[in-house]
Amino acid sequence: MNRFRNLIDALAAAPGDRPFVTAWIDEDEQETVTFAEFRRRARSQAKMLSEYEVNTGDRVIILMPQQIAAMTTFVGAMMLGAVPAFLAYPNFKVEASKYRAGLAGVTANLKAKMVVIDDAFPEDMLGHVHLCEEAKLIRAGDSKSVGAEVELHDLEVRPESLAFIQHSAGTTGLQKGVALTHAAVLNQLEHLAHALKIDGEKDSVYSWLPLYHDMGLIACFILPMVCHMRVVMQSPLDWVMHPETMLQIISEYKCTLAWLPNFAFQFVPRRTPPNRWAQYDLSSARALINCSEPVRSSSMQEFENAFSAIGLKSGTLHSSYAMAENVFAVTQSDINAPSGPNRVWADGQRFRSMHVIAPVAQGTPGAVCFTSSGRLLPNNEARIASDSGILLAPGFVGEILVKSDSLFTDYYNRPDLTAKAIVEGWYSTGDLGFTLEDQLYVIGRKKDLLIVGGENIYPQDIEEIVASHPAIHDGRAVAMGVYNSDLGTEDIVVVAEVEREELLTNTVDIEREIRNLVVGGIGVAVRTIFLKPPKWVVKSTAGKAARSGTREKLLKEHPELDVRGSGD
Amino acid sequence: MTAEEQQMIEHIVRLIRKPGANIDENTPLVSSGLIDSMALVDLLLKLEDLTLRRIPAGKVQPKDMNTVALMFATAQRVGKARK
The missing domain is CATH 3.30.300.30 (ANL, C-terminal domain)
Structure with a gap:
């Protein structure tokens, strides 16, 4: 049973004076809002949306830069019972034709009532914003009541109502909108907060992850909102250009949690000159979680070797297996394990030819090392299936199937894709992996094999x-x-x-x-x-x-x- | 043309591997397909080095990087002096 009925109730219960979001632009420019201020701005955005007749169940697309205004607009839409979705904001690297194609597909599929852009949305990209017949395009600042205290009518948002749509990641997969209810999201966050032993007062999240991706949206925005925890975020592009800023922000704000894809564990030490490492202090971090790509032991080791001298404690690097379709995490490594996720070495030949994990001693010639993504969260189940659908025992490699109390309802407006993906309540992830001693190991995408x-x-x-x-x-x-x-x-x-x-x-x-x-x-x-x-x-x-x-x-x-x- | 703009052009010529390519400060780069979008992070970092400014990437749009002259104008408009 969730503590809150819906995500808006969770936000309403947060202590008003606690900092919620800090948007880090650079050394000289940051903006922090408390939970009270965030609520006020979200209500103002809700008022603005209601002026345009956005109602319960309407889809609202948010095309805004990764800043606080995008987040308050998202929550403002939820306050009306509408269903928001973040899409990628155009940037200097985007190819106009690809952007147009992706955006057109998504907006048409969602049949959105409203597309919200920011005041600085580039004029030359406006032509790429495809609108279906009923949709309106508005600017986030277009409210008559900005700045004023806004009263909203009490609206009963039921747990089984859709909360928002998040799009599954991938270069070509933007068309799949994962529809999630308030109950599914709250179930997931309750399990995750328990597994990570989150304390909203003491913990804070560092993030460079985009809000249109599940790690950015769930772990680094909705989780902090529900757990009443601070998040310090920067734009993904600024991080890619200057990955060293991650060390700077964690040091300055004493962040305790972060989620990173595997490659970032190599990217940050390699792109930060070693003579500057000593300027930083990672001793505040208690869990840096490797997520969204298969976990490579060598990447984690490289990060640990680089930064153990600047306070990174043993057991801080963790792993998780997550996907938009399950709201977020399916597994999480044991937060109390003194040396991080489990590893297993297996006979390479038997792994490749018989698809079986035969453990051998570390250092055995030809051995392959696998890093665990941890144990299943409560109310999450996983099965491993062969190509012909036969369920496999622990130690055998096959496709990972998932069932949980946070599984998505459907791909929005795509019953064809939903029927293929969910069979008898089990979601076929398309990932290959195996279980061993209650741990799940993820090897890679089935289609890459x-x-x-x-x-x-x-x-x-x-x-x-x-x-x-x-x-x-x-x-x-x-x-x-x-x-x-x-x-x-x-x-x-x-x-x-x-x-x-x-x-x-x-x-x-x-x-x-x-x-x-x-x-x-x-x-x-x-x-x-x-x-x-x-x-x-x-x-x-x-x-x-x-x-x-x-x-x-x-x-x-x-x-x-x-x-x-x-x-x- | 400034010395910095000239250095940027030389950098671009190396990047696109076309020695002797005829590029000046007003040659369209992105819209003409001369450079692809993936090369733009590299150019933005080079621009920061040449101008000694920090450029918030989120405030830069494709059209801002289309010519060398526009790149330097963008650095002046959105960049901040490095400490």
């Missing part, structure tokens, strides 16, 4: 080995499957960037060494290696190699390839 001669090969394993070669730029290698019609199986193709252009004059030796490394590491042969100059590999917004974009680029340059299989 390469099957070579009956062996399961995970592209990220090859990419890690290729990137370990000194001539290859770290993190700039992509492995993919190419169908070999003669053999009836997939061949492995690797494309990788060299550190310096002049290395391309001697590719024969580098290619040979890479082949040897891959064969030695995981026992499979790479058919073709494409070595490319610096900056060739397509990167995602956050600067990591993007599989699907790189694959498309390679296909364009080498049309002779029949590339298929992996995607982002």
Whole structure:
């Protein structure tokens, strides 16, 4: 039984004088609002929306920069019983055609009553905001009552009413709007707050995560709102440009919690000059949680090695398995474990050929290391299923299926997708993993898997080995499957960037060494290696190699390839 | 053209790997497809170095980066002097 009936009640119960959101722009510019001030601004936005006749159940799209106004508009819509959704704000890196296509699909699917933009929304991008017939486009500041105390009629928002829609992540998946009820969200947050032992008075969250992504929206906005906890946030773009600011903000605000995708555990130490590490202090952090990508032990180790001298305590790095469809987390590693998430070493050959985890001692030649994503949260269940739907025992690798009391209702307006995704109450995640001793281990996306001669090969394993070669730029290698019609199986193709252009004059030796490394590491042969100059590999917004974009680029340059299989 | 603008052009020529490419401060870069959007983070960091200013990325739009002249104007408009 939840403590609150809905998310608005949870916000209403927060102590008014406690700081809620701090928007960190740079060293000189920050804005903090208390819970009382946040409520006042949200009511003002609700009033503004009601002036435009937004009512219970209407969808409201919010296209605003990652600032406090976007959050108060989101909550303002919920105060009216409307259903808000954040979408990505255009930025200098966005390609207009892609932005237009993504936005048009989402706004049409949601049949939104209102699209709210900010006053600074670029005029030249306005043409890309697609509106369906009934929708109105308004600016967030367009209220007659801004600044005034606003009275709203008491509105009974029932627990089973839709609270908001969050869009599942992915380069092409923006069309899937995950519809979530107040009850589902509150169930999730109750379990998560319990697992993390959150104390709203003492804890505070650091975030650079976008609000249109589940980590940014749930862990770094709605969780703090319901637990009455502070969040200090910065824009994702500012973080990508200056990842060192994460250390600066955690040090300055003594943040205790943060969620980060796996790559960030390497990105921050590598992009922060070591001679500046000593300026920072991470001793306030009690859980930095690796989430949203398969957890790599080597990435966590790199972060810990870099920052243990500036106060990062052993056992601070954690892991979680989360997805928009479950509101957020399915599992969480034990917050009290003195050395962080469990790890297991397994026989590499048996893992690849028999899809089974046979534990071996650490350091055994050919062993593969897996890092646990933790135990299931209360009222969450997971099953592992084979391709033919047979349920697998612990230690066997298959697709992860999830059932919980926070599972999504449906993909908004997409019964076709919902029917495919949820079968008899179980959600097919599309992720591969296994359970062992009550822990869930996530290996990667099912669609990324390469099957070579009956062996399961995970592209990220090859990419890690290729990137370990000194001539290859770290993190700039992509492995993919190419169908070999003669053999009836997939061949492995690797494309990788060299550190310096002049290395391309001697590719024969580098290619040979890479082949040897891959064969030695995981026992499979790479058919073709494409070595490319610096900056060739397509990167995602956050600067990591993007599989699907790189694959498309390679296909364009080498049309002779029949590339298929992996995607982002 | 300022020395800094000239340095930015040389940086872009290296980035697009077209030695001798004819780029001046008013050559459209993004809208002409000469550089892709992924290269813009790199250019924005270079712009910060050349102008000694801190540029809040969230306040920069694609059109602001379309020419070298616009980039420097943007740095003046939204950037702050580095400490």
